[in-house]
Amino acid sequence: MKLLRYLFYRLLQMFPIALFIVVINFALIHMAPGDVSILLAGEGADPEYMEQVRERYGLNLPLYQQLGAYIGQLLQGDLGLSFRTREPVIGIIAERIPATLLLAGTALVLASVLGVAIGAVMARRPGSALDTAVTTLSISLFSIPVFWLGLMLILLFAVTLRWLPSSGMASIAGPREGIGYALDVARHMVLPVLSLAAIWLGQYVRLSRAAVSETLAEPYVTTARAIGFPERRVMTRFALRNAMLPIVTVLGLELGLLLTGAVLTETVFSWPGLGRLIYEAILSRDTPVIMGAFLIMSFTVMLAALLTDLVYAALDPRVRL
């Protein structure tokens, strides 16, 4: 019941944010040079379709009514039609999401688990030479342009060593289902996951190192040690558990950043996900797709923030639901 009320409250809070994002989108379309109907319908669209688009978005109406019409369309889940394929943008995006989830999810799990573990270990000896080295290294890691790292991995593992495929999600003539397919996809995933994870790893190592060392300095950790808890237990039960709070927060807040990395990685590896879609849309000036992707990304990030809050609340009893 409390949770429901909290959810309601948070969703209510989301409303102005969502509206704001939609308005930004709307404003950008209208501020951009060129005819709005061309932006929405696509260049060289036949006049009949153009007229349809004008009708749909009420482009002949005053601006505020247009905004209303635009929001109305969005509320129906209508992000318009891609002008390259004339299919509903929402469907095109939905089709690409699983691939992105697979790539980004795997990399995220890998990077966060490994990153938190390494960071926690480093936090045990803060200021040591190893700690300084790892901190410096992790800063360098997340300073690498992800697309460049991807290229270098391709150069090494696909071009030079020929161990792994350089691009795509599955072999063209490979199996389409079963374990063979899974293995094939796994092989294709290695390099993109590696480049994405490497860069995020740097973030998580730093984040977790800071959070854990901060927690280890807390008096309740001293209490735990005075009580006689073995260090391993102090680490897991007290330090890590409490350090998860800031880690979860940053994880949630930085989802947008993560997705950015995913777009660039997908471009390098021609991974058929959302990022690749956006890239293709940019190449073909498929404005409806770019806008749709932006909206979907924004809402995803918003939902992630909500989810983060819920997880945070579950972890921290001090948060009043």
Added chain:
Amino acid sequence: MRLWTSTILATAVLAPALALAETTLIMPQQDEPRTLTPAPSSDTGGHGPTSNIYSHLVVMDWGIVEGVAAYGDLADSWEVSEDATTYTFHLNTDARWHDGEDVTSEDVKFTYERIMEKGYTFSSFLRDVKSIETPDDDTVVITLNKPNMAFLPMMAQGAQWTGKIYPEHLWADQDGFDTGPYVNEPVGSGPFKFVRWDRGTAVVLEANEDYFRGPPAVDTLIFRTIPDANVARAEFEAGQFPYLPFNYAPPLAEAPIFEADPDINVVYTPSHFSRDLQLNLNHEALGNPKVREAIAYAMDREQMNRLAFNNSWTPGYYAGVSSLQKWINEDARFPEHDAEKAEALLDEAGFPRGEDGWRFSVKVTGPNISDCSAITEILVRQLRDVGIEAELDRFDQSTWFSRIQEKQFDISCYFGRYGPDPDAYREHFSTDGARNFMSYSDAELDQLAAEANTIRDEETRKEMYGRIQEIVVRDMPYINVFEEQKMSLVRPGWTGFAVMPGGFNKSISWFGVYGVSGPDDAE
């Protein structure tokens, strides 16, 4: 950790060994089909499957066409009347639809009339048609309003994109070629039958054993959508399919590597397209013919060839391409590189270098294809060398196209077309030409172009088109730069792809694979 490593290695070794069935051919294509009905619009993703499912009346190459006006597909032979207004086609009597029905002249008449009625893309090739008659099941007679020497080649070339023949018995009760059950489950008369379409991945076809020219060598034909050139290339190199079409081609600089590779045959295909520069005559400076001439002198094709094409393209100094050699007037020649001359001309034209060293500024744009990108990038450099403040202005393909259509450009790289019939000059250079983006207008040229395609005598036509070339080279609304050459990669043992010498004739259309056979298909 060790376990993990070995798993990766094991997978890496095993995967490529998954071999294909012997008579299966995978054809990569960049776009997913929108529909599988070819007439309503030009659908780059649909051309591959539909060109193998449907047949055409006649088709035409965009490569070497010496002495041939068209190849027959459903039409075995044809006659043209003396005044070039009546065309009589004799259809192949063995042709059957995939459902077993006979292909008749009524099908052709039905298809063409509906295309004209609905105004589908192909109708522009039929615009002079007065009537279509069917004296018998195997004869189609097309009568034109006025003589048009270009009718057959132009129509034949357009046919492979949007001019395929539909079965009347299945489509008669549909309102158009874009509705009804056969839109995405096509029934044609071509060498392959439709099997299924896995959206987003593949269209699967199987050999039509009853094809009127005999069954194809390939049993299963799969069109796979691979939007990305990198993926296509990697998969080709991994041996996943035997043919990497030119639109996926890697940089020409890598050609020597492929040529040295015994497992790859590099195929170069000539084209009747050029790479040229379109100059917008509305531009303050470009409106001056001297400036345009100066630009022609400023441009160094040899350097471009060296830098961008590994010296493998043919510079274009004539207003034509060598694949259409017979129409070229060798007396009309664009100037060769001479930077001093260029500067002198610019001074003369009233554009001396300013204090900052610049004479005037132009923006250089072009379609987002790699050769044009390279040409424009080098051109900018060459123009700057003679004091023209040139800047790149790149767009994606569709933006670029709409901009040049709206004449919002200064100089653009372009792919001019000279064939299959020189009637193409009219499209580019006559005042109302559909592809005259330059705002060029010359009364003599307009008159010559309008008249030339009605003349039957080839020598006279050649003279007239020669004069047109002289006018164009004199006025230089455009400057030819290179002849396009397509580079494709084919695995040894595979023959008959349309890009290969003689392949088009066998495969009937750029997307046809009827003539293709693999290493295991003993000839």
Added chain:
Amino acid sequence: MTQPILELDTLRMVYNTDPGILARLTGRADPPVIAADDVTLKLHPGQTLAVVGESGSGKTTAGRIATLQERPTAGRVLFEGRDVTGLTGAALKAFRAKVQMIFQNPYDALNPRMTVGQSLAEPLTLHRLVPRTGLRAAVLEMLEAVELRPAASFADAFPSELSGGQLQRIAIARALIIKPRVVIADEPVSMLDVSIRSGVMNLMRGLQRDTGVTYLYITHDLSVARYMADRIAVMYLGAVLEEGPVETLVTGAAHPYTRLLIRAAPEHRAGKTRRTRIRLPGDAASQAGLPSGCRFHPRCPLAQPVCRETAPALAPVGAGQVAACHFAEEVGRHGLAVPA
């Protein structure tokens, strides 16, 4: 009695009055906090009034309102008999030249990027009291006055180079350098060590003797209040419970809370003595969610049914002493041993 130089007249201060639509809709609004509830305090020239209370008693709020750092929700601030509650602009600036403030945390009292001399000169230049050429001399003189010697080396020091006691002396110097009539001192020594603390208190007393400045001295420690003040006001949860001259209040407190405070103060001078403690029923309350009736009743060992229902008003209980307790007279006479 003389006219008060500074008077807080039935002040009321309520925070968090508008929780916002969203909070109200979802029922998550925090209740408003009543930081001051009809607080009346009078400062007489040259004297010290100590306001004693626990954290959350509203004593700091009273101080902030007295310097007009905050404006009350209701009530008036009178300076030299004039209502200054709504002053702005030049008039406010003039008021601030007369009423100065000393804060609790000496380590934070000075801008770390300015030298002591610059910090001390700031109020002088602000109010244009001393010509630019005379600034240095005035600063050095003030440093001498707060017993920081050699004054010149202190003037050129940065705050990070000084100890807490020294910093607080400088803070006092800064408050007094423009010769204000009133100084509000909010727990000025509570963050200092005992041996340093007494020095600062002695300094403040000395300066009062020399300049006749009036202090409003805010503290949680009754014994400090007794040492510093002429009169003491005891605050609890935003209200004054008792007020009176120091000695009568210490010896004859008429409010149970004051009595408890006096009992709780450990008396070390007598050495080890085990006092009998009364186990108090409640725990410290907060300003949000005030109890009904007497605000002290949940913790009061003498609470009666009437205390739960009716809030007692401040009433005189003797010479210049007022207390807000239904049983003030009994408590005044018998202390906490009052017969129930």
Added chain:
Amino acid sequence: MTPTLTKTLRGTLRSVPGALSLVVLAIITAAALLAPVLGLPDPAEMEFALYQPPSAEHWLGTDNFGRDIFARVVWGARVALMVAIGAALLSILIGSVLGAVAGYFGGWVDGLLSRVFDIFLLIPTFFLILLIVALFGASLPLTIIAIALTTWPRSARLMRSQVLTLKSRVYVQAALAAGAPHWLVILRHVIPNGIAPIITDGTILMGMAILTEAGLSFLGLGDQNLVSWGGMIFEGQRHLRLAPWMSIAPGVALLLLVASLNLLGDSITFAMNPQLRTRGGAPKKRPTVAPPANEPAATTDTPILEVEDLRLVYSVGARRIAAVDGVSFTLRRGEALGIVGESGCGKSSLGSALLQTMPNNAALTGGTIRYDGRAIVLDGKGVVEKGRARIDALRWTRIATIFQSAMNALNPVTTVRRQMTDALRLHRPGITRAEATARIGEVFGLIGIPRSRMNAYPHQLSGGMRQRAMIALSLILEPELVIADEPTTALDMLIQDQILGEIADLRARLNLSLILVSHDMGAVAESCDVVAVMYAGRIVEIAPTRQIFDNPAHPYTRTLIGALPSLTGPLEELESLPATDSAAVAAAQGCRFAHACPAATDLCRAKVPPAVPLGDGHISECHYATSFAAEPREVRA
């Protein structure tokens, strides 16, 4: 230059990554600035051989058009820095102004603006920039503006929180109270003190901007007339097989620049707060020693705790601070010892040394601690018996502690009951749930917490209750000795008094031995049998409580007592000390109190005073202890 600024600069330069990144940044900046005059080939010149690998002539090789990659990388640095500086400056400018406005004026302005910051932070910025650039066309100024438009909330939030903190800073309040106008306060007090973290964050912002621009260029949305590293990588991608150096060089340049910006930001942050680098950590391995050969068996007379010449040293940077400098005392079973002293005297360090919970930068350098006759620390080394430290066997079952701030000493995310159960289970593995609950209830009853509060989280308890819960936790395993470190400091007077009373009660009822560490003479006076007064790491006087108050034999003790105002005694001038000069204390040849002592003589300044026994366990470390003892302090109560 203020001391903090100098310190920060020095700290940054001293750290290897900090110095390194400054050097790299300087080189890149110099290269970018000097690019036109370095005599490099024209970066657009196409006349070199194509696809040349790095050579003496072309350090980084040539590209597909035969352009010199080194020259292009150098010119690319200009674009990168332009983007970095342009975007960061613009972003900080917008952000600081709006953040300062929100923070300074608060109220609805803050409410509204904070909302906007939050919303912007939730927008995936790269996608917004993509959209802007895709809609409006690619150009460097637009890219810079787009980056700034999407990143400013970062600076704004930072500035806002800075201003919020600064606004409550005493010197800002004081300036306002002194009558300074808002603009002056902002200019003179707020911005100079609040700008540092924003500038530091600026380096990270610059890194982000560079990566964003590179990402855009890589997607083909960069300014195509400029040489940008992202664009070079974009081109290099097509030629990866033929000329990998085309993409390697600009990528390395990007990495170097962004990494040094990030490292610089990091180093500055660490230099400003050095403790960030070394805070926390696992307890370090300390030297151990085997138990002495012949330890006498404990008898009923054996003191529960004996401390001999204990020494504890902190290492702060290169400095070593002796916090406990030869402390000895004995605690008898059931006795309460008060350790009193002012801040920095070493009393808390002493407390932590007893349970071996001192921080990592502290080390015992000597001394012996015996518990019940058995050494747990010998010559500063922990005694280990059969592979287990003796202290571990005593933890919580025999010796427990009550920490200063219960809010922080209890785990905030676990219920009180859970924490107590965990402690019980750890030491009594077999205990059932019911038994544990019963025991917790029993302890709660002892200390006066309602059983209903058992399942509360620490934050749900009031300050007094929380402190009681802490005490309950310390008693859960029925220890013999409790070390209470300032157990009532943060509490209100009435609660303080209550809790001290409860501790005294418990001690009597459970026959606990107690060490009470406090700065408050009064608190100690009422709770302890013996009082030890610490000054500068030593116990300068120790005596039975009545003795120390009635007859203090050390001038420091006398001052401490004389400095406290009395509530009931006669009013008299309080005694005080001049400010402690820690440098003078450390440098002292003789008595370390001499520099502040009102009665110091030349002897005091020259010679360390001996421990003078005055009988009845009363010891004073003063040359004149006997004469002080002979001259009792007037008892004024």
